[in-house]
Amino acid sequence: MTEMSLYHQLASAIIDQIRNDSFKPGEKLPSVRALAKQQKISVSTVLAAYGVLEDRGFVEVRPKSGYFVRRVLNKTPKAPSINQSTSHPQKVTTPQRVMEVMRDGSSQQFIAFSVAVPGRDFPVVHQLKRSFAKVVRNETFLGIGYDSPKGNQPLRRQLARRAMDAGILVSPDEIVTTSSCQSALGLCLRALTKAGDIVAVETPTYYGLLQLIEAMGLKAIEVPSDPHAGMNVGALKLALEQWPIKAILTIPCYSNPLGSLMPDDQKRELIDLIYHYDIPMIEDDIYGELGYEGTRPKAVKAYDHKGQVLLCSSVSKTLDPQLGVGWVIPGRYQEQIEYQKFLNSISIARLPQLAIGEMLAHGGYERHLRHARESYRQRRDRLTELLLEHFPSETRFTQPQGGFVSWIQLPPGTNALKLYLEARQEGILISPGELYSSAANKYQRSIRLCYADAWTPEREMAIKTLGELVSQQLEDHS
Numbered sequence: 474m475t476e477m478s479l480y481h482q483l484a485s486a487i488i489d490q491i492r493n494d495s496f497k498p499g500e501k502l503p504s505v506r507a508l509a510k511q512q513k514i515s516v517s518t519v520l521a522a523y524g525v526l527e528d529r530g531f532v533e534v535r536p537k538s539g540y541f542v543r544r545v546l547n548k549t550p551k552a553p554s555i556n557q558s559t560s561h562p563q564k565v566t567t568p569q570r571v572m573e574v575m576r577d578g579s580s581q582q583f584i585a586f587s588v589a590v591p592g593r594d595f596p597v598v599h600q601l602k603r604s605f606a607k608v609v610r611n612e613t614f615l616g617i618g619y620d621s622p623k624g625n626q627p628l629r630r631q632l633a634r635r636a637m638d639a640g641i642l643v644s645p646d647e648i649v650t651t652s653s654c655q656s657a658l659g660l661c662l663r664a665l666t667k668a669g670d671i672v673a674v675e676t677p678t679y680y681g682l683l684q685l686i687e688a689m690g691l692k693a694i695e696v697p698s699d700p701h702a703g704m705n706v707g708a709l710k711l712a713l714e715q716w717p718i719k720a721i722l723t724i725p726c727y728s729n730p731l732g733s734l735m736p737d738d739q740k741r742e743l744i745d746l747i748y749h750y751d752i753p754m755i756e757d758d759i760y761g762e763l764g765y766e767g768t769r770p771k772a773v774k775a776y777d778h779k780g781q782v783l784l785c786s787s788v789s790k791t792l793d794p795q796l797g798v799g800w801v802i803p804g805r806y807q808e809q810i811e812y813q814k815f816l817n818s819i820s821i822a823r824l825p826q827l828a829i830g831e832m833l834a835h836g837g838y839e840r841h842l843r844h845a846r847e848s849y850r851q852r853r854d855r856l857t858e859l860l861l862e863h864f865p866s867e868t869r870f871t872q873p874q875g876g877f878v879s880w881i882q883l884p885p886g887t888n889a890l891k892l893y894l895e896a897r898q899e900g901i902l903i904s905p906g907e908l909y910s911s912a913a914n915k916y917q918r919s920i921r922l923c924y925a926d927a928w929t930p931e932r933e934m935a936i937k938t939l940g941e942l943v944s945q946q947l948e949d950h951s
């Protein structure tokens with residue numbers, strides 16, 4: 474083991490002890506010499522470890538007294554405020570920025586908080602490799618022509634089994650596999666709408682949805698969302714009374730970008746509303762399995778006995794976007810979705826479907842989810858600490874109960890796009906608020922940060938730099 478990894482190891486062990494309260498705020502840490510003797514390591518290793526703790530804000534040095542655990546920041550974050558008025562239906566414009574963010578996010582040159590991808594440090598990657606190797610050895614995946622339009626049967630069987638956890642009872646034949654959640658959403662919109670139609674979406678919402686709406690010549694009506702509870706059903710009702718809305722598109726379980734979770738009562742109200750107006754709802758459930766507390770939340774589709782909800786998802790957030798496996802549970806629109814899938818791609822690659830099917834059946838998927846959820850919860854907590862410490866006090870942000878993105882509202886007098894550009898110059902990527910609405914200038918003071926990756930000194934320092942850039946903007950403004 475190298476000297477370098479030893480001091481990092483020691484620093485993380487002490488951080489764990491601070492987090493589980495073995496060392497309390499204000500308490501003195503063992504002296505450098507005492508710890509070196511106790512651990513049978515060099516004084517310089519302990520000093521280096523204490524240096525890391527100091528840099529990361531866990532301890533402070535008191536001259537001639539030693540190292541002390543910092544007092545817990547006596548602040549509770551405030552949730553962002555979202556304007557609760559509904560906009561008129563409008564054409565979504567294609568911001569070049571979306572493509573810039575996606576392009577930069579795939580480069581290794583930056584410290585990225587911009588693109589919502591799972592943490593890269595989970596052992597599941599080895600399990601996935603084993604599942605792929607097993608199906609390559611044992612299964613036929615070439616020389617059999619096109620697959621059924623519904624997709625691979627063993628995978629659909631596993632998906633049907635897992636859907637029960639979300640409260641959805643379906644047979645494997647009521648599921649259609651796709652190459653991603655984005656393509657699943659596209660199939661649904663194509664099946665349900667034609668150019669010029671109005672689609673209701675929550676605001677702020679994932680830019681991929683807005684870009685799909687734009688590409689298909691549809692108009693978006695943006696229904697305000699609550700940072701905790703998601704789409705405002707009262708506001709949706711008013712919009713439905715006023716406009717000929719053809720479909721509703723929402724992310725009820727751990728939305729992107731707010732991380733909100735719709736309460737079950739509200740899910741039932743949503744179902745009542747779509748039944749009353751007899752319109753379909755597309756439910757994006759891509760983060761549904763990533764809740765931090767207890768059992769996974771029910772999908773809105775769990776309350777739908779008429780088949781009016783089309784649920785879309787994929788393994789892009791739970792495993793990896795490179796796997797190219799998504800699905801739709803289309804309810805009464807099954808035939809239209811199968812047809813749209815045929816138009817779009819005839820069928821999708823069999824090998825990843827087989828491997829994911831194998832992984833879900835025997836590959837430790839549940840174990841991986843437990844580990845990922847706990848890691849994301851801890852990573853969210855660390856983000857909270859860092860934001861409270863380094864960002865101006867008027868900053869507001871969400872603390873999601875699932876998923877791995879947080880929505881941050883910067884203080885009045887700042888500009889998120891300016892921050893995005895300045896941070897990019899420093900090699901740090903964030904996602905500016907303007908991407909999350911079709912209305913120009915709507916989220917000029919907001920950014921989204923993805924906290925899926927493990928915190929490292931570099932990533933923590935990047936948050937500090939972002940905080941300094943925001944403070945600088947405030948100073949320049951005053």
Ligand SMILES: Cc1ncc(COP(=O)(O)O)c(C=O)c1O
Nearest residue numbers: 589653654655679729787789794
């Ligand atoms: C809410 C939501 N839906 C869909 C997608 C796209 O998922 P996929 O990679 O499976 O197309 C994303 C990716 O960020 C997302 O956040």
